[in-house]
Amino acid sequence: VVRSNPVAETWASASVDLHLDLAGSRKREALERALRDAVRTGRLGPGLQLPSSRALASDLGIARNTVADAYGQLIAEGWLTARQGAGTRVADRSSAVEAAATPAPQASRPQYDLRAGSPDTAIFPRSAWLAATRRALTAAPAEALGYTDPQGRPELRQALAGYLARARGVQLTPDRIVICSGFTQGLGLICQVLRRRGAKTLAMEVYGQPRHGDIAAAAGLSTTTVPVDGHGAMIDKLADADAVLLTPAHQFPLGVVLGPQRRSRVAAWADATNGLVIEDDYDGEFRYDRQPVGAVQSLAPERVAYAGTVSKALAPGLRLGWLALPAALVGDVVAVKILTDRITSSLDQLTLAEFINSGHYDRQVRRSRLAYRRRRDRLVDALSRHTPWVRIIGIAAGLHLLLELPDSQAEHDIITRAARHGLALEGLGSYQRALSTYPPALVIGYGTPHEHAFTGAVERLTAVLARSA
């Protein structure tokens, strides 16, 4: 099945054994994809020097500009780096991408883990969830267990409409909701619909989850980046993207909030350009210092696709998420959903509806908000006492914070040292989508450890930071 076409055998000069298949008319896209895949899968390792665009063009029998453009795009996306005199190389971040995409072997799990992205799954309310499952299974009509509505069970869409309006100020009716299997699927569905409608470019915040760029690319969209400052994404730099993916309530991973003017401006941008805003409200329920800012969606419900999940408040393993969509998108998103997996587990949907309607969801949000808030306070306190030279960036919210390091320190050194001491850390660089001048920093996921391991993890962190000073 694998039709590798050894067109690039002459890469020996660069010590690269890369097989590229550039059949088809879109050479540049094909080359970009092949290089991305090769970096992702590790066939091209970090630091490896690539052939010059002239040499590769000659090897592949395509125009030099095509290669140069592809290199440029991949540099912009952070896969490759170019430095004066050093040629084009595979960026270091690829190892992080690879690590994220490859299931970690059970044995090598670190003693402590302060990487971001996961809640403490030990506080998942197992017995309340089981009780909701029992009620859902008892009450479910038989047809709910069949090929039921691909848009999502009406019980859950009704429950979510109430919850999202109340908790996040989302303007919606149940018929605007599409239930999906986590944000990964939700973003993929929207990207595919955008592509089918002729969109070409998705703008993304310059720092964010690398996987989200991969999802857009898999759907055939190219990506550009928007800079982020202390007021969130710089909307006036959006240029002519067809859509933009934002984390307005709590920028991931920088932790800042999209400012009021920029909220209005992005709604105006969408109106003026007929663009779509994808609002990733991944942790909107977790703000500790004040009432969270409402969803941007409420400013322009026909221009914003709002997305949320249970992954932070309950557990990522449940794979339950939702989109609140502009009316004009609902039909197309459902059509793509049908070809993706037809429906999201209906029993899980009914259980979540029960869980929300019985008040357990709000209770669990409050309980875990309190737990994470305490952890953040303890972490901030420990850092300010032991390592006052690191700067804590971002609002008091969510399950992570950003630790800005002195310019003299390298993320990589600290991460390596921490790993030697049984503590898994991540640098801001792992989330960088394009060149950016942000100082070195660590993204600390204080939600990740189990409660009993939290104190140890914080002690390990401050010890490693103190030794790096």
Add this chain to the structure above:
Amino acid sequence: VVRSNPVAETWASASVDLHLDLAGSRKREALERALRDAVRTGRLGPGLQLPSSRALASDLGIARNTVADAYGQLIAEGWLTARQGAGTRVADRSSAVEAAATPAPQASRPQYDLRAGSPDTAIFPRSAWLAATRRALTAAPAEALGYTDPQGRPELRQALAGYLARARGVQLTPDRIVICSGFTQGLGLICQVLRRRGAKTLAMEVYGQPRHGDIAAAAGLSTTTVPVDGHGAMIDKLADADAVLLTPAHQFPLGVVLGPQRRSRVAAWADATNGLVIEDDYDGEFRYDRQPVGAVQSLAPERVAYAGTVSKALAPGLRLGWLALPAALVGDVVAVKILTDRITSSLDQLTLAEFINSGHYDRQVRRSRLAYRRRRDRLVDALSRHTPWVRIIGIAAGLHLLLELPDSQAEHDIITRAARHGLALEGLGSYQRALSTYPPALVIGYGTPHEHAFTGAVERLTAVLARSA
């Protein structure tokens, strides 16, 4: 919980009767929240003019800036509008919210349904499934609820490896299995991997689920068709496709079995052309006249992607399926899975593992096999007594059979007449992918009705057929 405090009674000038509770230290947040709630619930209607910040501040006994800031935030969020000379008003959009929760009218369901594709979801073993959920939730390590292995939980892959080897003769180890959300997702993952590897064409049996062709097309593959005769797909007509999708154990919807020579031939074709066989074993456990024929996969494990689900034996709404893959495909399929939905619900996976390991899966297969076999016997008996001129095609297996009609009859006429009598039927034409000379026929899904409705459905069918003669 709502503590209304009539502190704003003097809003008479704005015709507003608004109760705000500003107890506590965070006046601004409390004010924002109260105003948002009031707009959302309609207590403050669209267009209503709010008091000036000075007037409201004086009424509430708080700083004017606090009110001005709160107004500013709510204007940014789109709840309020401010226009020169017109003061601050409730934005119009709120009316859209109120057009809310009108549940869509239930599509009128036919009295009887003999369309194929769904099992009788009323025989889903709810209490055994709930018990397995309890055991799974109790035993699950916390990490299972997080972003666990995208290939699937090891517990489930282990359980399935044993089951599939035993029940279907599949040759596999747990590391060859990828858990997916139903066959829809499994087929989509494989098609995307094929496309990324440069494949262009997927061959499909000339009769089959139309959606499967849509899935291939969405992944960028073009499709060709293979004719089907009494011995299944005509393998020597496969030509130069890159891959072929087959239903070897029980052709859907014709109901025939792929003959022994053709099983060998398709393995040889895959070897000779470096092609991939996708084996859709959608109802392989349901054969009534003899031991079912084993999976084609066992002839060529490195050339066949074997796919199965719980949709027939348990319920489609669970969305649990599996792929047993050639070693060379596993990594790529998992990489696409990560970008599709990362993982299939881990709690559902653990529950299914418990369900299989405790013997409940086998028990449920036996129980439903007996139930469907009895239905098929009753249906065949009724047809041979009342409408001997229709010919029953296909082996005694699965949840459907094919009724070949006399050439003089049109599928469409019978389907229309049945619909007028409250019976939903489908013609073979709905499953036809290309021109074919097969006679008119009906695809009868005897698994679809609930038990209590089955007798009525069969009577209705024979009556409609008798009137059509």
